[in-house]
Amino acid sequence: MRVGLTFLPTVGPSEEPAQDYYASCLQVCETADALGFSHVRAVEHYFHEWGGYSPDPVLFLGAVAARTRRVRLVTGAVVPAFQHPVKLAASLSMLDNLSGGRLDAGFGRAFLPSEFEAFGIPMSQSRARMQEGVAAVERLWREDSFRWDGAFHRFGPLPRLLPVPVQRPGPPVFVAATVSPDSFRWAGERGYHLMVIPVVARHERLVELLGIHRAAWEEAGHPGTARLHVSYQCYVAEDATEARQRAEEHFEHYRTKQLAAYAAWRGVTSEQYPGYEQMEAAARDTRFADLLAAGTAIAGDVDEVTEALRQVAKLYPDAEASLHIRYGDIGHEEALRSVTLLGSQVLPRLGSANPDPS
Numbered sequence: 001m002r003v004g005l006t007f008l009p010t011v012g013p014s015e016e017p018a019q020d021y022y023a024s025c026l027q028v029c030e031t032a033d034a035l036g037f038s039h040v041r042a043v044e045h046y047f048h049e050w051g052g053y054s055p056d057p058v059l060f061l062g063a064v065a066a067r068t069r070r071v072r073l074v075t076g077a078v079v080p081a082f083q084h085p086v087k088l089a090a091s092l093s094m095l096d097n098l099s100g101g102r103l104d105a106g107f108g109r110a111f112l113p114s115e116f117e118a119f120g121i122p123m124s125q126s127r128a129r130m131q132e133g134v135a136a137v138e139r140l141w142r143e144d145s146f147r148w149d150g151a152f153h154r155f156g157p158l159p160r161l162l163p164v165p166v167q168r169p170g171p172p173v174f175v176a177a178t179v180s181p182d183s184f185r186w187a188g189e190r191g192y193h194l195m196v197i198p199v200v201a202r203h204e205r206l207v208e209l210l211g212i213h214r215a216a217w218e219e220a221g222h223p224g225t226a227r228l229h230v231s232y233q234c235y236v237a238e239d240a241t242e243a244r245q246r247a248e249e250h251f252e253h254y255r256t257k258q259l260a261a262y263a264a265w266r267g268v269t270s271e272q273y274p275g276y277e278q279m280e281a282a283a284r285d286t287r288f289a290d291l292l293a294a295g296t297a298i299a300g301d302v303d304e305v306t307e308a309l310r311q312v313a314k315l316y317p318d319a320e321a322s323l324h325i326r327y328g329d330i331g332h333e334e335a336l337r338s339v340t341l342l343g344s345q346v347l348p349r350l351g352s353a354n355p356d357p358s
Contacts, residue, residue, distance in 0.1 A: 001313040001350045003342065004039030005032055006076060006231055006322040007060070009053035010257040015329065018053055022060070024332040026067055028325075028339050033068035035343025039104065040064050041076035041195075041229070041322050046115050050254075050261035058091045065099035073099050074229070076195055076322070077108030077176040080133020081126060082119045085153055086161070088133065089140035093165045101166030106195055107134050108176035111273060114264040123270045125152070131186065134173065141170035174229065177209070184209045188216025193227040195322070199296040203315060210316075230316050233297045234323040235330070236338040236346070240301040244292070247299035250328030251288040257328075258283050298323070302345045309350055 005028070011021055029040050042060045045051025054060065061073040073095065080088060096103040109126045110116065116123045132150045139146055140161045147156030165171055175187040176195045187194060194213060198206060210228070217226055233254075235247035262280040269277050291297035295315075298308045312321055323342070326335040 001309060002038035002320040003309065003347060003350065004037050004041060004071065004074070004229075004320060004322050005029070005339070006041040006043070006074075006324050007054065007326065008043045008045070008051055008324060009326075010050050010254050010328055011053060012049035016331075021053055022063070024335070025060075025326065026063055027332070028335050029064045029071070030067045031336060031339050032343060033071045035339070036347055037071055037339075037343060038320055039072040039074050039229075039322065040068070041074035041106070043076055044079050044082075044108070044110070045112070045261075046118060048112070048114070048257070048261035048264075050257040058095050061103075062095055062098055065095065065102065071102070072104050073102050074104040074174065074195075074322075075106045076229070077106040077174070079110045079115075079130075080107055080137070081110060081121050081129035082115070083133070085133055085136035085140060085148065086155065086158070089137040089161055090163075092137065092171065093141060093161065093163055096165040096167055096171050097163050101171075103165070103167070103171040104174055104193075105137075105171045106174035106176060107137075108195075109272075111276060112261060112264050113268045113270075114261075123272055126270075126272045127182075128152070134175075134190075134192075138170055138173065141165050172227070174227070177213075179205070179209070181209060181212050184213040185216045188213040188222075188226070189220050191217065191220065191222040191226075193229075195229040195231070197231045199232075199291060199294075203295075225318070228316060228319040229322045230312060230319045231322045231324060232312070233291075233299075233327050234305065234325050234338065234342075235299040235334075236302065236305050236325075236341045238301060238341070240304055243301060243304075244299050246334070247297070248288040250330045251291075251297070252328070254328035255283060255286065302341055305342070306346045306349045309346065313350070 007025055042057035043051055043054050044057050046055050057075045092105050109130045129152055132152055136148050144160045145157045174193040174195050177183040178200045235243050237243035262283055265277045298305055325338040
């Protein structure tokens with residue numbers, strides 16, 4: 001089983017200056033690269049201390065690229081609705097070149113009303129803007145004298161976009177999907193890989209959605225099988241009791257930041273996001289012990305974490321686990337300990353020796 005890291009900052013200036021947070025994450029990434037982790041993934045969010053230290057995952061991953069040699073670099077995810085396709089395609093292509101062809105380009109819709117308001121984008125256009133944006137980016141990577149006449153952007157014909165990606169005809173495309181069958185079906189039809197968060201949908205429902213994606217993939221005639229990233233919060237320590245206790249304490253801090261961001265949904269409803277107005281209440285009722293029991297969070301000593309990841313591999317064969325090891329107020333030393341224990345003791349037991357899934 002391949003295992004990588006995901007970074008969703010839950011920290012603000014009063015707790016840790018941004019430059020210190022980035023320096024810590026980059027050191028963790030260097031360690032992960034040396035220990036055989038498969039990828040580093042970064043999100044795109046704004047303003048809130050839940051995610052706000054990561055407004056530009058491409059820039060962060062460019063710094064990671066300079067300090068690593070093997071890990072894949074995953075935008076998990078960039079938001080086409082907030083960027084012009086030409087700018088986004090060029091930035092991603094430049095990252096692919098800087099990393100020597102290690103980019104996995106992940107795209108998402110975003111879901112916080114405060115972010116859409118800041119960019120002046122109606123949430124009702126969320127799905128259409130993402131689908132148009134991804135399609136335009138792919139064609140910009142591949143075509144000469146390109147012209148685009150979409151619902152939200154019109155440009156061209158343009159000269160060939162420079163630089164062209166190292167990976168031809170372009171980097172692998174991933175889509176962040178949660179609970180919408182339409183999103184899974186569309187990704188399968190287009191031949192896009194998936195990034196999912198099991199904590200959002202129960203396992204049985206997620207299996208159904210993955211089946212929709214697989215059927216659409218096969219019906220469209222795409223070769224091979226899709227890749228899948230599954231994300232979990234993870235905490236590892238030498239002592240199992242300490243690991244669970246500290247993981248729960250950090251989760252409470254994480255949830256505080258999460259609730260502050262989710263409060264943007266108060267008084268807001270959207271047909272594009274049915275039920276999202278209930279996210280704040282659902283997060284408030286979530287307990288870490290319940291996540292552990294359900295297998296949607298991972299905490300323990302080396303033996304327990306190894307077994308938990310083996311269970312993930314059974315539930316989602318051939319999936320790649322993307323572990324969030326700096327959540328809540330987890331600091332540098334604890335995050336580095338988790339990564340070191342994972343890389344030196346857990347990964348060898350999982351047979352995770354090949355960091356490049358391609």
